Every structure is written in C-alpha cells, then in structure tokens.
Amino acid sequence: MFYKEVSEGQKVEIPGEIVKRSSRSKANLPEYSYPSPDKAALADKALTVTERLAVQYGPARWSRKDPLSMLVDIILSHRTRDQQTAAAYAALRNRYATWEDLRDAPTAEVEATIQGVTWPELKAPRLQALLRRITAEQGSLNLDFLKDWPVEEGAEWLNRLQGVGPKTTACVLLFSCRKPILPVDTHVHRVSIRLGLIGPKVTAEAAHGLLQALLPNEAQTIYNFHKGLLRHGQQVCVYDGPRCQQCVLRDICGYYRQVVLPKTRTLA
Numbered sequence: 001m002f003y004k005e006v007s008e009g010q011k012v013e014i015p016g017e018i019v020k021r022s023s024r025s026k027a028n029l030p031e032y033s034y035p036s037p038d039k040a041a042l043a044d045k046a047l048t049v050t051e052r053l054a055v056q057y058g059p060a061r062w063s064r065k066d067p068l069s070m071l072v073d074i075i076l077s078h079r080t081r082d083q084q085t086a087a088a089y090a091a092l093r094n095r096y097a098t099w100e101d102l103r104d105a106p107t108a109e110v111e112a113t114i115q116g117v118t119w120p121e122l123k124a125p126r127l128q129a130l131l132r133r134i135t136a137e138q139g140s141l142n143l144d145f146l147k148d149w150p151v152e153e154g155a156e157w158l159n160r161l162q163g164v165g166p167k168t169t170a171c172v173l174l175f176s177c178r179k180p181i182l183p184v185d186t187h188v189h190r191v192s193i194r195l196g197l198i199g200p201k202v203t204a205e206a207a208h209g210l211l212q213a214l215l216p217n218e219a220q221t222i223y224n225f226h227k228g229l230l231r232h233g234q235q236v237c238v239y240d241g242p243r244c245q246q247c248v249l250r251d252i253c254g255y256y257r258q259v260v261l262p263k264t265r266t267l268a
C-alpha cells in the first residue's frame, strides 16, 4: 500500500501501480533528482553554502529540550509562526506541571491553551493521542531512549506514529538527540532548489534523502545547513522576491545565474 503525505502527518492512500510507474519514470530525471550528475561538486557546494551561512547567521545552537518536549513543540509548530509556537508551548508548560498532566487533561482545555497555533482543534487531540500511545508502548512518557538508538531505528519508530511525518521525526532526532538526520521545511526546500542543489520538481519529502546525501554524516554540519537555509529563507531568499543583492551565495546560485542576471543585463 502507498501513501502520499498531503501535509505533515496527514497521509492519503494512493494506488500502488500509479506510484510505481511515476517514480520509475521520474526518479532519474534532473528535475526530480540532482540537477547535475557530478554529485561530488554538489556536495562541495552544499558544504560551501553551510559554511557561508554559518558565518552569516552564526552556528546552530543545540536545544535543551528532551526528545518528548521537542516532539510536542514541533507538533505545535506545524504551519505556525515561531512566536505563536513559543507562546503555545509556554502556555502548556505553565498550565501542566508534567506531560502526563497534559495527556490526561480535558481535550477542550488543551485546545483552549494552544489556541494561538494553527488548527488547535486538531493538534490538541493529536498531541494527547500521541502521549497516550507512547505511554502504552513504553510504559512511561519518555523518549530519551531515542538518544541511544541508531538514527535509522529511531526514525522508523517515530514515523509509525499517527501525526508524525518525516520532518517532525528528523527535527526530534536532530535537535534533541543530536543524530545526523536532516529536516527539510519549506525554506530549506525552496532555497535548495534555487541554489541548484536539487532539481526544481523534487518534493519536500524526496529532498530529505537527496540533500542529506550531499552532507557529511555529522550532526553539527547537518544542523548548520538546516538552520542556515531556514534563516536565509526567512530573511533573504524569501518566497516572494528573493533579495539577491544582499545574498552571500550569489556567485554559486543557479537561480541568480539563470534568472536574475539575464534580467539585469537586459536592463543595463
């Protein structure tokens, strides 16, 4: 059976034959994979991007949240601005002394507590269901065991949970467990495509594996790449009109070379 993730954690079933045919025909096309067969050159470029953005925005700092707290935080953050996410997380922490208290609270009360995030009516029951399932499976409400597991096993374990998609899984394992796994959010996805690290039709889900394969298997570098592209996507390489004249990546950017420069020359 095959599923397509229509949003983080929301999957719809699609016929297997369609998936098999389309993935077979598209997987090797540059638009759906790497834009160049020279993977070593792409890996060098990914490292240069990481280093320049670490200088620009500073190296990524590790979170002090334990993996379960990070899971709660990331679920709150879906399609929600950082400020609202932080406010909702703080509200949960203030209202409930422990995550067990959140798990056992009336759902309407939880929904009211996180009302500043997008879709509180979905996130409140989803959070509580997740906490109940973890308790049932582990015998306690704790995900610290993921720190000791190999990254692939941890990812598989988290990905099974209802409402937990590849991005959430990677965030928990990288940010809290310091495992070498790359989360790809909308900014990382967009900036990577513009730079020419991946083809223009690579989905966010496929980008996880393609981009990670360009990076060293080392958590701090992967974290710097993620945070650097995230901040760059929020501040410079924004969705609607990238500010290329302010960008430290102009000389290695495919979008700048192919789209912006020709326009500048035409105007000159």
Ligand code: SF4
Pocket (backbone or CB within 6 Å): 191, 194, 195, 236, 237, 238, 242, 243, 244, 245, 247, 248, 249, 250, 253, 254, 255, 256
């Ligand atoms: S040069 Fe422009 S398009 Fe390329 S990464 Fe920088 S801001 Fe984005």
